[in-house]
Amino acid sequence: MEESSRPAAPIETLQLFPRLDELLLALLRSLAPADWQRPTLARQWTVKDVVAHLLDGNLRTLSMLRDGHFGEAPAGQSYDDVVGFLNRLNGEWVRAARRLSPAVLIELLAQSGAEYSAFLRTLDPWAPAAFSVAWAGESESLNWFHVARDYTEKWHHQQQIREAMGQTAPLMSPELFHPFIATLLRxxxxxxxxxxxxxxxxxxxxxxxxxxxxxxxxxxxxxxxxxxxxxxxxxxxxxxxxxxxxxxxxxxxxxxxxxxxxxxxxxxxxxxxxxxxxxxxxxxx
The missing domain is CATH 3.30.1050.10 (SCP2 sterol-binding domain)
Structure with missing residues (x-):
């Protein structure tokens, strides 16, 4: 871990994942069919594409970190190599998931989200994480920071969906927003x-x-x-x-x-x- 980015104290986010999932599922169940095709801030992704990406995050984490199945690996280990690799994986998944209905995506999110949160609770927060938080300049991170980084992923992708729907207020509460922004500013x-x-x-x-x-x-x-x-x-x-x-x-x-x-x-x-x-x-x- 680089001294320049070593955090002074952990940011507690583990207890917030179920609340994020609850808010997301309630929002998705309220959407009309046309809402799923609304554009978002996530480049060329629609609301449905961002939902599929959130599902991929759950499934990929469970497969790699819980089950030890890593599948593909980037060809190189540089920052650019990893970013290019992730962009390819993300794009492939989103394109394939366009075959899935909104109802199927919601069902899979509900099931995998609960399993995802349960897995995170098994991690020793002070043990080395499987993946470092590279955007903070760390070559090695602790699990609590890895979990907080995952929280920011779930928060901002849900907020992209909410931005498209004009319903951003729920995630801007101090309870949910402060841990998000505090993690980013690390x-x-x-x-x-x-x-x-x-x-x-x-x-x-x-x-x-x-x-x-x-x-x-x-x-x-x-x-x-x-x-x-x-x-x-x-x-x-x-x-x-x-x-x-x-x-x-x-x-x-x-x-x-x-x-x-x-x-x-x-x-x-x-x-x-x-x-x-x-x-x-x-x-x-």
Missing amino acids: GLPHALRTAAAPTGAVVQVRIGEPGGGTWQVEKAPTHWRLREAAEQPGALLAAEVALAPETAWKLFTKGLSPAEARDQARLRGDEALGTAVLGLVAVMA
């Missing part, structure tokens, strides 16, 4: 890794309420480190970025480009440092 030191600044420089990120908060990243001699803002509440800031929650979740999951988000953000101080914050991407594919 990637700040990695996003700033090439940003030039003197040792001791502090970059602050503020996400609006409800459910937001304040995060600070400090430049150490060899890396950036995430810290609690309370460590030095009166710190002189090299840069500050303020984002509304609705902008933040889209930006960090590739639903908005940094240029689009720049028009909705408030930046103070060093422009290059603020721009580096807007470049944080907390998804792999």
Whole structure:
């Protein structure tokens, strides 16, 4: 695990998976047939395609981590190799799942979601995870961070569906949104890794309420480190970025480009440092 991205304390998300599933299934059961073909922020994917992708996440995790069946592997181990591999797998699955009816997708989600949550509860949160959180710059991660990363995947894909339906409010509650955004912002030191600044420089990120908060990243001699803002509440800031929650979740999951988000953000101080914050991407594919 890189020192630059080592978290100070775990983010508790395990207990939130059943609630996410409950909200998702209730939403999907309310959709009219035409709603399943609505476009989403997930590039060329419709609502139905995003639902299929969520099902794939359940089934792939159970197959690999619970049952030890990994199937294919990427040809190389670089970040780009892994991203290309995941994009191919995701595309193949979504195309095949277009043969499935909404009713079948809902049924499979309900069954696999319960099994998925049960499996996550068997993991030792402090043991090494099978997969690192690469977008946070880690070569090895602990299970609690792997679980939190999975939470952000389930949260933002459900929110893409909800955005298409104009029903985003349920996931913006502090209970569900704060762990999501706190996990994404563990990637700040990695996003700033090439940003030039003197040792001791502090970059602050503020996400609006409800459910937001304040995060600070400090430049150490060899890396950036995430810290609690309370460590030095009166710190002189090299840069500050303020984002509304609705902008933040889209930006960090590739639903908005940094240029689009720049028009909705408030930046103070060093422009290059603020721009580096807007470049944080907390998804792999």
